[in-house]
Amino acid sequence: MKAVILVGGLGTRLRPLTCNTPKPMIPLVNQPFIEAMLLRLRDQGIDEVVLAVQYLADRFVAALGDGSRLNMKLHIIEEPEPRGTAGAVKNVEHLLDGTTFVFNGDVMTDLDLRAMLAYHREKQSKVTISLTPVDDPTQFGLVEMGRDNRVSRFLEKPRAEDITTNLINAGTYIIEPEVLRYVPPAQFYMFERGLFPVILQTGDPMFGFPSRAYWTDIGKPQTYLDVHHDILIGKVRYNFQGQQIADRVWLEGDADIHPSAQIVGPLVIGHGVSIGRGARIIGPSVIGPNCTIGPDVSIEGVVLWEGNQIAEGAVLRNCVLGRNNQIGPKTQISDGAIISDECNLGGDNRLEHGIRIWPGTQLGEQAISF
Numbered sequence: 001m002k003a004v005i006l007v008g009g010l011g012t013r014l015r016p017l018t019c020n021t022p023k024p025m026i027p028l029v030n031q032p033f034i035e036a037m038l039l040r041l042r043d044q045g046i047d048e049v050v051l052a053v054q055y056l057a058d059r060f061v062a063a064l065g066d067g068s069r070l071n072m073k074l075h076i077i078e079e080p081e082p083r084g085t086a087g088a089v090k091n092v093e094h095l096l097d098g099t100t101f102v103f104n105g106d107v108m109t110d111l112d113l114r115a116m117l118a119y120h121r122e123k124q125s126k127v128t129i130s131l132t133p134v135d136d137p138t139q140f141g142l143v144e145m146g147r148d149n150r151v152s153r154f155l156e157k158p159r160a161e162d163i164t165t166n167l168i169n170a171g172t173y174i175i176e177p178e179v180l181r182y183v184p185p186a187q188f189y190m191f192e193r194g195l196f197p198v199i200l201q202t203g204d205p206m207f208g209f210p211s212r213a214y215w216t217d218i219g220k221p222q223t224y225l226d227v228h229h230d231i232l233i234g235k236v237r238y239n240f241q242g243q244q245i246a247d248r249v250w251l252e253g254d255a256d257i258h259p260s261a262q263i264v265g266p267l268v269i270g271h272g273v274s275i276g277r278g279a280r281i282i283g284p285s286v287i288g289p290n291c292t293i294g295p296d297v298s299i300e301g302v303v304l305w306e307g308n309q310i311a312e313g314a315v316l317r318n319c320v321l322g323r324n325n326q327i328g329p330k331t332q333i334s335d336g337a338i339i340s341d342e343c344n345l346g347g348d349n350r351l352e353h354g355i356r357i358w359p360g361t362q363l364g365e366q367a368i369s370f
């Protein structure tokens with residue numbers, strides 16, 4: 001079984017975390033998101049995948065190569081310029097030879113792919129769209145279905161009074177490659193605004209596949225944090241790497257943890273981490289490999305990528321730090337703040353209210369109280 005994963009987007013909503021790292025390559029519990037996704041596909045019988053890359057394409061090649069490390073066959077195909085979601089699949093059409101899964105590369109889900117495939121075949125569908133219910137449909141594109149779950153209408157960000165369903169496109173599709181004849185070659189073309197409305201007109205069978213599987217789009221800072229929390233509290237199935245050393249505390253390799261440090265799960269601690277005297281690390285949190293957490297640092301609800309150095313007495317809550325940042329003593333980072341990579345933030349700063357700090361930022365002591 002073959003699949004195409006769309007991983008060429010700019011990931012603007014997640015900037016500045018995506019300045020140096022394309023969104024599907026950002027770590028999810030210390031593992032590149034796309035790697036966990038590929039393993040999930042492999043475990044559900046998909047062993048040949050085309051990655052449709054564009055933005056920061058070389059990062060995918062360097063990390064994944066031909067896929068042999070993951071025991072699967074991988075084709076990494078770069079678009080000459082962004083072609084949009086349907087245009088990207090059209091661009092790799094020559095590699096497809098039958099029923100094909102297509103995935104957005106930024107969706108965390110435990111959808112049963114085998115059940116979706118059986119449904120697609122039973123319905124003799126040409127396009128099957130996975131659907132998920134949401135609480136507030138006004139923020140999304142809704143998919144209306146008629147008898148037999150045949151798709152009848154797409155509604156983009158409707159007003160409250162126009163809402164007829166709470167089901168949205170969940171970013172997993174099965175297509176018969178023949179529908180790609182409706183996609184103009186070498187052009188920017190989207191599924192939602194291009195191909196799907198055309199298929200409604202041609203009358204080719206297009207079905208929705210509603211499911212209550214776990215579903216989160218990792219593409220916004222808060223959803224990126226939320227998905228970590230959901231994994232750590234066990235709301236979604238996840239294969240933790242490393243060894244469980246205490247109640248819901250996983251250690252990936254070796255770490256140097258001071259006996260006076262307070263460690264409360266759910267937590268994942270990467271290889272080479274050092275945690276100093278009197279530090280408090282409270283879950284749900286992920287401490288990336290080779291991070292140094294100084295004495296009396298307090299951390300709660302945080303995702304740290306690799307190589308961060310947090311000096312004495314700093315306080316980190318509900319925030320994300322990219323790679324290799326240095327955080328000065330007693331600096332406080334909280335409330336959805338995002339620090340990118342290679343920043344040097346002096347002591348006694350306060351970074352809150354969703355502030356976003358770009359890569360390489362240098363900040364003196366007491367320079368920001370935001």
Ligand code: GTP
Pocket residue numbers: 006007008009010011012013014023052053054079081082083084085088103104105106219
């Ligand atoms: P934002 O800029 O924050 O909207 O993120 P994004 O660029 O990733 O866009 P969006 O979340 O809508 O994209 C959904 C999926 O399609 C993501 O996995 C993207 O990587 C992918 N994608 C979007 N546009 C393209 C494209 O032009 N080419 C390819 N190959 N993939 C794309």
